[in-house]
Amino acid sequence: MKAIVLFHCLNGNKFVLSSAGCTPITDFNNHLLLGGLFLHLDPFGIGGFDHLCHHRPVSMAKQLWHLLMLHNGPFEKDAQFAFVIHNILQKRASYHDC
Structure with missing residues (x-):
């Protein structure tokens, strides 16, 4: 395998x-976040x-709902x-409410 x-x-x-x-990873507008945090869920x-x-922007909440609704999905x-x-969605919601 190696x-x-x-x-x-x-x-x-x-x-x-x-x-x-020492540079924190941003969770706003970071398309690499899912693969960075959960490599086993998004290996590619x-x-x-x-x-x-x-082509059409998809909200994080809608994409999350879709991922969680996949039958027997990881x-x-x-x-x-x-x-x-x-937690990321909560941070985004509080940021946008300001």
């Missing part, structure tokens, strides 16, 4: 690099919220996913 991953990365394909730092980084490639089974995303 050889397959190394081959994948050396051929210029996408991969996630984890690093330490294509299902993120607020993605710029959406999102409904993850113990922390709904809690973390709910």
Whole structure:
């Protein structure tokens, strides 16, 4: 498996690099947030919220509802996913109310 991953990365394909730092990750307008927080739920980084490639903007709440309603989907089974995303939605709602 290690050889397959190394081959994948050396051929210029996408991969996630984890690093330490003092710059916080924003949860506003960050289409990489889902893959960054829940790599096992979005391994290819294509299902993120607020993605710029959406032809019609999809609200985070609507996309969250869709993900949680998928039959036997991994999102409904993850113990922390709904809690973390709910907190982000609460922060967004309080920010927009100001």
